[in-house]
Amino acid sequence: MERVTSESLEWSESGGSGGIRRKHLGEEGDGDDIGCSLYELPPGEASWPYHYHTANEEALYVLDGTGTLRADGGEHDLSAGDYVSLPADESGGHRVVNDSAEPLRYLAVSTMNEPDVTVYPDAGRFGVFVGSPPGGRGERTLHGYYRIEDDVPYPE
Numbered sequence: 001m002e003r004v005t006s007e008s009l010e011w012s013e014s015g016g017s018g019g020i021r022r023k024h025l026g027e028e029g030d031g032d033d034i035g036c037s038l039y040e041l042p043p044g045e046a047s048w049p050y051h052y053h054t055a056n057e058e059a060l061y062v063l064d065g066t067g068t069l070r071a072d073g074g075e076h077d078l079s080a081g082d083y084v085s086l087p088a089d090e091s092g093g094h095r096v097v098n099d100s101a102e103p104l105r106y107l108a109v110s111t112m113n114e115p116d117v118t119v120y121p122d123a124g125r126f127g128v129f130v131g132s133p134p135g136g137r138g139e140r141t142l143h144g145y146y147r148i149e150d151d152v153p154y155p156e
Contacts, residue, residue, distance in 0.1 A: 009028055019041075067104040
């Protein structure tokens with residue numbers, strides 16, 4: 001067992017729009033198959049673009065603040081104590097927005113399967129992650145983002 005306290009970890013700037021802060025709890029606690037990160041989303045900011053994973057289930061647990069979750073089926077208010085499960089398919093599509101005047105802090109927990117394909121329906125793109133899953137900091141043997149419309153025939 002590896003015990004980690006969030007206070008002992010430094011914040012890192014994370015992806016998505018500007019100002020998102022992250023603490024890699026799962027990785028610092030030597031987690032292999034389950035990831036857990038503490039996120040702090042400043043007022044007026046949003047997490048990554050709306051997306052879903054094909055290989056990794058995620059869940060969100062709101063610690064402090066309020067915001068909006070765009071999920072499959074519409075937008076939903078988020079507040080402290082809310083838990084949301086996001087399946088590894090199109091029905092798990094999500095994006096968190098802090099539309100309040102205070103920071104929004106939440107835990108994101110996920111399986112850490114790879115390879116994973118992450119689909120961004122609004123942008124018409126997908127990302128490929130091989131060697132280290134999304135959210136992981138390990139070396140990737142293949143990683144990139146591609147337009148869905150650029151489908152090409154099978155090589156002969």
